[in-house]
Amino acid sequence: MRRALLEGDETRTQSIARQLISNGTSVTTLIERVVVPPLADIGARWRKGELSIYVEHRASAIVERLLGEISPNPRGRRRGRAMVAALAGDLHSLPTTMATAGLREDNWHVDHLGADIPVTELEAFATDHDVDLAVISATISQRDLLEQAKEALEGHRGIPTLVGRPGATLSELQAAARHALVGD
Numbered sequence: 001m002r003r004a005l006l007e008g009d010e011t012r013t014q015s016i017a018r019q020l021i022s023n024g025t026s027v028t029t030l031i032e033r034v035v036v037p038p039l040a041d042i043g044a045r046w047r048k049g050e051l052s053i054y055v056e057h058r059a060s061a062i063v064e065r066l067l068g069e070i071s072p073n074p075r076g077r078r079r080g081r082a083m084v085a086a087l088a089g090d091l092h093s094l095p096t097t098m099a100t101a102g103l104r105e106d107n108w109h110v111d112h113l114g115a116d117i118p119v120t121e122l123e124a125f126a127t128d129h130d131v132d133l134a135v136i137s138a139t140i141s142q143r144d145l146l147e148q149a150k151e152a153l154e155g156h157r158g159i160p161t162l163v164g165r166p167g168a169t170l171s172e173l174q175a176a177a178r179h180a181l182v183g184d
């Protein structure tokens with residue numbers, strides 16, 4: 001997968017993913033073990049100036065499309081309704097797509113609001129819809145804004161709000177989401 005993403009070989013990335021899924025690999029595992037490490041590596045090498053920006057942009061676009069195609073839709077009753085977003089100023093939408101896939105696979109109804117969302121929009125969405133859980137994917141450092149979002153959603157509206165961080169796993173997210181719903 002690393003080589004395919006570096007070379008921009010979309011057909012290969014898709015066939016690797018499809019083969020793993022047809023062999024029983026979950027979408028969560030595929031993201032955590034197969035997709036995230038090459039992306040992190042591409043980011044690190046881009047930072048060191050070893051890779052052109054286009055390599056990273058091309059790999060991200062391929063992953064975005066791949067995750068769209070393998071979006072899980074399991075059978076069974078949904079645990080609840082979660083909204084997923086990254087806050088205004090954070091343009092990293094891929095972690096929100098990954099969180100969405102992980103929660104959908106764990107039987108959540110997910111409203112995927114994407115990246116660069118102002119806190120006021122999250123509040124408006126939560127007011128207009130019966131949201132049980134707010135999930136914020138955080139990739140860049142936005143401590144004050146994250147606290148503001150948590151206060152607005154959890155503090156004022158009583159909606160449990162989970163905040164991610166780079167390196168946090170989807171399994172962690174799934175466990176925290178279940179825990180937040182049970183409320184213990």
Ligand code: B12
Nearest residue numbers: 040043090091092093094095099137162163164166167168
């Ligand atoms: C792709 C990418 C971009 C793309 C994003 C495209 C897109 N559609 O998302 C673009 C080009 C927009 C971009 C822009 C920038 N980027 Co960038 N980017 C990346 C890259 C390569 C991958 C990001 C990604 O997809 N991460 C997902 C995976 C790989 O990582 P992860 O966060 O561990 O993912 C897991 C968690 O997020 C978890 N999760 C998600 N939500 C939640 C919620 C909860 C509650 C939990 C528990 C878990 C959870 O799920 C994921 C899967 O397990 C990273 C490299 C990296 N290490 O991440 C750099 C990186 C994040 N970017 C970086 C930088 C510096 C930038 C720019 C400032 C560059 C610039 N000079 O313009 C801008 C910032 C723009 C902005 N204002 O946001 C740095 C950040 C450094 C820092 N600590 O601040 C990184 C780390 C690269 C590096 N090594 O330097 N970037």
